[in-house]
Amino acid sequence: MDEVAAIPAEGRKARLDELGGPIPVSPARKEAEAQHEKEHGLPPLPGAEEGKVVLRLAPFPSGSLHIGNARGLFVNEEYRRRYHGKFYLVFDDTVGSEEKRPVPESYDLILRDMEAAGIRPDAIYYKSDRLELYYRDVPRLLDLGAAYVCTCPAELLRKNRETGVACGERDREPTWQREQWVGMLGGRYEPGEAVVRVKTDMGHPNPAFRDRVLFRISDFDHPRVGKKYRVWPMLEYAFAIDDVLLGITHVIRGKELIIEDMMEEALWSALGLKGPTFLHWGLLRIRETKISKSKSYKDVKSGAYDGWADPRTWSLSSLARRGIRPEAIRQFILSFGLSQADIEVPAETLYAENRRLLDPTTARRSFVPSPRRLRVEGMPTDLRAARLANHPEHPEMGEREVALSDLFFLPEADLLKNVGKEIRLKDLINVQLPPELPASEPGQGGINAAPEVVARFTDRPNKPLPRIQWVAAPGAVAVDVFTLDDPHLLGMGEAALASAKEGDLFQFERFGFARADPQPLDAAAARRFIFAHP
RNA sequence: GCUCCUGUAGUCUAGUGGUCAAGGAUAGAGGCCUCUCGAGCCUUUGACGCGGGUUCAAAUCCCGCCAGGAGCACCA
Secondary structure, eight states: OHHHHHSOHHHHHHHHHHHTSOOOOOHHHHHHHHHHHHHHOSOOOTTOOTTTOEEEEOOOSSSOOBGGGHHHHHHHHHHHHHHTOEEEEEEOOSOOBTTBOOOTTHHHHHHHHHHHTTOOOSEEEEGGGOHHHHHHTHHHHHHTTSEEEEOOOHHHHHHHHHHTOOOTTTTOOHHHHHHHHHHHHHTOSOTTSOEEEEOOOTTOSSGGGSSOEEEEEOOOOBTTTBTSOSEEEOHHHHHHHHHHHTTOOEEEEEGGGHHHHHHHHHHHHHHTOOOOEEEEEOOEEETTOOOOHHHHHHHHHHTSSSSTTOGGGTBHHHHHHHTOOHHHHHHHHHTTTTOOSOEEEOHHHHHHHHHHHHGGGOEEEOEEESEEEEEEETOOTTOOEEEEESOSSOGGGOEEEEEOOSEEEEEHHHHHHTTTSEEEETTTEEEEOOSSOOOOOSSOOSTTTSOOEEEEEEEOSOOSSOEEOOEESTTOEEEEEEOSSOTTEEEEEOGGGGGOOTTOEEEETTTEEEEEESSOSSTTOSEEEEEEEO
16 A cells, blocks of 8 residues: 555556556455545545645634634644644634634633644744735735725625625726725724725625625734734635745635635635645534533633633533543544534534543542432441452452441432332442431531431342442542533542542543542532543 | 535444445444443444436436525624
8 A cells, every 4th residue: 555655646547557457456455445544534635745735723812722623623633644744723813803802811722722632733823923924915916906905884895795886996006006005004094994805706606705805904902913013814815825825735624614715716816826725524513512612701701611621611621621532532523524514413422432442441439429428237347448449340450448437428319219229339238228218407508418318238249239339438538520510519439539630530430430620629629520421 | 595515324424336235433222241320242223315317237427306504794
């Protein structure tokens, strides 16, 4: 396979002709190719040359990178890896609009998210550093009659575009146009009073393509360059220039930007430049999320969310904080290929991917959500400690010792479900539950508020009973678990959890995977965990 | 409304004219295993949007329809 790939494309074809037809493919090689294809999941890049592919990701800095942006990250990264090319991060930080402004802290957030995803760009660029480069070709475009200055009010411009009517200044001579451009740069116009538009065709069948705006005026105080510039390019113009200057070979992005590709191509043809090849993917939605950057931004700002790493933002750093591995996200994303179909995928698919990675290596621990105290009457006095395996299938992962008394914590829900029955405290003993649980006194909350449930020890051997996880009272620690449903789920964890270090991953038996977070949220909790998934 | 894109099982995907009586993943069902409602193993249900055409042969090509989606900002 590599040998064939090493023959230049033309040479390969000549060779085929020489042999009088396609080389027969051996079954073994066919299989190997299928395997190769399966691993990568993405089609080959058209016209890609080994070592010469240059890609870019261009986020607008208005918040953290979330799972939706992961596609741009992992698909580009995959091609960089496959062709040993380059991958640039280009901050698309022009002024934006009234509703959409660059947010200063986003630059760091995005870098942090990329790091969380395990992807390091080969270079980082900022559009806000490159305004002069964008201005450079404007006079030429005006001279060529490929662009013009339009002083229509925004509403009129829009209306004319809809009806296909050309604005008055569209066909004025280049000298006039250049003078207006100088005027724009020099402060003659206020925001909204003049724009530069590309001259396509006011009768173009696609109304979206009619004489789009290339530059507009804004007084916005930009987080990086302040008020140094008033004339800002639109995304498509800035990229028409940068994609060429940075030597980008392939632009892979969402299909919502197809019009912008066409604009870039129109500009290249006007300027006599050659740009990259475009590829697109369709919309990706994660079923149980309605991620909105602006909503997240509001909730982060107001403090309703625990910063941008709050799992509810679905930011990449929040996924890392939950213990979702970049490799799981990568597999998840690449499995969608490059189809332009719009898709909606359940988060469960991502979780399944992550579970596959985590399960074999993650130590088991006991955590009891919404606990109730259970006192075991007749607890054997010789039973002062238990040794529990860290992983049921991997004895080499060792065991831990748990100190015992006659007092335990068990999930109240499981006790309710099994009143009057015999249950097994998993890996330990069997007990008989009372016919009903003593009612909680109204008023007081908290773990120790409800009266103890008293159960009776029956015996020790394993029996086919409902097996419930438990936490022994000696050394038990209050644990705070952040789940998507309940950001503040309080429970009891086994003593070993007290010494968990940030980043430690556990599978809480009968509960799910969680990762130790640095700071406990609740003063009452000894440790805080962020829930990943069941 | 206009422009463009997409339609393979519940979901995602492979498939580029015959080897497809359609493969994989995930979810569902059943079983085995397991002192977790986790993992693993086995079995199993389930799909080419519809209608025409081209062809010896169509999931694959063409046309029409239908259904979804995106764009139609002086946002990105």
